[in-house]
Amino acid sequence: MKPTPTPLLSITGLTISSARQCLVSEVSVTLHKGQCLGIVGESGSGKTLICRALLGLLPANLKASGRIVFEQTEMLTASLEERRRVLGTGMSIIMQQAMTAFDPLYSLGEQFGETLQEKLGLGREKALDLAKESLGKVKLPPSVLNSYPHQLSGGMLQRCMIALSLALRSRLLVADEPTTALDAKTQYEVLQRFQRLRKHDGLTLIFVSHDLGAVQLLADSLLVMRQGQCVEQGDATTIFNAPRHAYTQYLVRTRLALSQGFRRMLGASHA
Numbered sequence: 001m002k003p004t005p006t007p008l009l010s011i012t013g014l015t016i017s018s019a020r021q022c023l024v025s026e027v028s029v030t031l032h033k034g035q036c037l038g039i040v041g042e043s044g045s046g047k048t049l050i051c052r053a054l055l056g057l058l059p060a061n062l063k064a065s066g067r068i069v070f071e072q073t074e075m076l077t078a079s080l081e082e083r084r085r086v087l088g089t090g091m092s093i094i095m096q097q098a099m100t101a102f103d104p105l106y107s108l109g110e111q112f113g114e115t116l117q118e119k120l121g122l123g124r125e126k127a128l129d130l131a132k133e134s135l136g137k138v139k140l141p142p143s144v145l146n147s148y149p150h151q152l153s154g155g156m157l158q159r160c161m162i163a164l165s166l167a168l169r170s171r172l173l174v175a176d177e178p179t180t181a182l183d184a185k186t187q188y189e190v191l192q193r194f195q196r197l198r199k200h201d202g203l204t205l206i207f208v209s210h211d212l213g214a215v216q217l218l219a220d221s222l223l224v225m226r227q228g229q230c231v232e233q234g235d236a237t238t239i240f241n242a243p244r245h246a247y248t249q250y251l252v253r254t255r256l257a258l259s260q261g262f263r264r265m266l267g268a269s270h271a
Helices: 047-054 080-086 108-120 124-137 142-146 154-168 184-201 212-218 236-241 246-258 260-266
Strands: 009-017 022-031 036-041 063-070 091-094 172-176 204-208 221-226 229-235
Touching: 009 047, 022 047, 022 063, 022 221, 022 229, 036 047, 036 212, 047 063, 047 091, 047 172, 047 204, 091 154, 108 124, 108 142, 108 154, 124 142, 124 154, 154 184, 184 204, 184 212, 204 212, 212 236, 221 236, 221 246, 229 236, 229 246, 236 246
Parallel strands: 036 204, 036 221, 091 172, 172 204
Antiparallel strands: 009 022, 009 063, 221 229
16 A cells, blocks of 8 residues: 655645634645646635735735645744745745736846846856746747836736746746736646646646636646635536535536637637
């Protein structure tokens, strides 16, 4: 009998509260290397708060309790130095708000270069070469590195975030609505890139999206959030085919309209 593999990520009883209310209640998740967890739900359901709690990025007025263990690190009790060691090559995030992801005072080249030098131990020239290669994977020219964040559109900055995460080759990528600001063709190309990374590099992914077509394309398991509560959780195919909770049934019933663009490109015929 083979021993059960140790999860890459284990979340137990994660609860996130403000002084006045509980915003996320008792969420538990186990994720192994190479798996993809999809998180779906309405705006304000707690999806982004879960992602931010993983990386220690919650606002100061919110408190997280429970346990988050990434590899051997207890993320909720880790020191700032311990978290910094984990972030980047261990765990990275693609955030919704692309405009706030980069420092407005420095060019993209300076920010890519500094991050890749620090996290991967590269020299400046090799770091910039890797940055250009990663930008090419999301259809951006090397000249983007000469730009400052305010000179780029939200969609271009979103692709820059994705490119940086690809360059870091994080063991866990937390993608919070990573394709929101992208056109349909670029969205699909990014999803294909995630698929290839999962297949060939064993990328572990948490994928948050309103687009159930995108989630259905990538996810092995599914977490359905509503008003801070997990209302359904389990194998993604099972939930898409036979949802139990009324809210999940509503999401699945309306997904054809929500994911029409992806269905056309994929030639899909999901019921």
